[in-house]
Amino acid sequence: MSDRYDCIVIGCGPAGLSAALNLNIRNKSFLILGTKQCSHRLAKAERIDNYLGLPEISGQGLMERYLQHVRSRGIELREERVTAVYPGDGEFAVITGKSQYSARSLIIATGVHIERVLPGENEYLGKGVSYCATCDGPLFREKAVALLDYTGGAAHDEVLFLAGVAKQVYYVLPQRASTAFVHDTSAAAVATVPSLPGNTTLMRGTSLSIKGTETVSSLIVDEQEIAVDGVFILRETQKAENLVPGLATDKKAVAVNGQMETNIAGVFAAGDCTGKPYQLAKATGQGAVAALSAVGYLDKRPK
Ligand SMILES: Cc1cc2nc3c(=O)[nH]c(=O)nc-3n(C[C@H](O)[C@H](O)[C@H](O)COP(=O)(O)OP(=O)(O)OC[C@H]3O[C@@H](n4cnc5c(N)ncnc54)[C@H](O)[C@@H]3O)c2cc1C
Structure with missing residues (x-):
């Protein structure tokens, strides 16, 4: 429309x-x-x-x-x-x-x-890091992507869109250690995330960073390294x-x-x-x- x-x-x-x-x-x-x-x-x-x-x-x-x-x-x-x-x-x-x-x-x-800029965010901007799932999602057809949702679970449309084009989607709800500028990622808010498509995995983590060589190759969520080709970051502002x-x-x-x-x-x-x-x-x-x-x-x- x-x-x-x-x-x-x-x-x-x-x-x-x-x-x-x-x-x-x-x-x-x-x-x-x-x-x-x-x-x-x-x-x-x-x-x-x-x-x-x-x-x-x-x-x-x-x-x-x-x-x-x-x-x-x-x-x-x-x-x-x-x-x-x-x-x-x-x-x-x-x-x-x-x-x-x-x-x-x-x-x-x-x-x-x-928001704090994530390690690797600026370095890989335009090389796998994007702020617009509907604009750049189609570039990751049949690939693995992560969506980092700093809006407290409001990115459901973007998750569905990415799940429709990408092979695998990691939907990450970042948790804050500090209470200074907490968005609502409480259990209640997370529970309101509607059911996710079969190729989408819900994750939570406090420490996130993006790694790669020429382009993005992985996302680190706390201790876990996930192989991804793209990272979408959605923030309140x-x-x-x-x-x-x-x-x-x-x-x-x-x-x-x-x-x-x-x-x-x-x-x-x-x-x-x-x-x-x-x-x-x-x-x-x-x-x-x-x-x-x-x-x-x-x-x-x-x-
Ligand atoms: C704890 C606290 C106490 C304060 N006390 C006072 C006070 O006593 N007196 C005073 O004068 N000021 C006070 N302020 C400051 C005041 O709240 C801000 O100056 C004011 O809210 C700024 O208004 P704004 O419209 O510019 O931005 P905001 O109020 O931040 O509103 C911007 C909105 O735009 C939305 N937005 C951002 N990006 C997008 C996007 N891509 N698409 C759609 N929407 C988007 C955001 O979600 C946000 O809600 C206080 C602030 C805080 C945090």
Whole structure:
């Protein structure tokens, strides 16, 4: 399925929701794609004291207020994780685990990337390591692949897709030793993983690394070495530059100007993904600016 929009907002945290609200007010056609919890960071905030007008609110409470507000305007949030973006001529193809969409502009509001890069991940990126199962899965027809799911079991569509093309799939649910940024890989969350195809093996491990020579040859899960040709890594928040090829960064954040424009015409960014300070007021403010800039960009171009 392919649908075309004026804008696609990636991420439904405070920055993405603020962008969506402003696109809605400006009567633009848009889609907002995000994860189930919308902002796993905000959900962790016990009490927020610095958000003007809403003193002592909890992160969860504020998220509920945000969602009530956008839903009251008929904005629909689509629970789909974006795995790749392909910029074209004034047009962007946005790929999710479930579908493909096209848009004339993009707002990146994916939050801050806090995951540790795995040993071998950068070295074998494009040489067996990929972040997009539906894009690169067909390259591993009849081969063995691993899917590392850092989303707490939300990668079921990708598992099914890979199981349909690859000979053998190792579906790995990483377990965290640290509790600092734990995603829900608890027994309960794991139990919600629906039944897996016959060529798929469910694994768990705390220490993961990727090995190879020219290309990937194996994945180490704790003490066990598994022979694989490809490793797919799915994270709650991916580095924005890995999602959008050619996107410029500055000190590991998406480089933006005061209008929230990136180096790619038609691509805007807002919130924690643009760097410090990691604050709600900045995220919602930048989301609004990004939307207004996208509106200005769209209005100057023929449909
Ligand atoms: C414990 C804690 C306490 C905090 N307390 C405060 C406070 O008191 N005051 C304050 O101002 N700030 C506070 N913050 C910071 C605040 O939560 C963040 O600044 C804010 O959530 C940033 O909003 P964001 O929309 O940029 O990113 P996020 O809230 O991180 O939302 C981005 C969302 O995009 C989704 N996403 C990422 N990649 C994709 C993709 N490829 N496809 C689809 N969706 C994707 C992610 O799942 C994520 O949910 C706190 C943060 C934490 C962790």
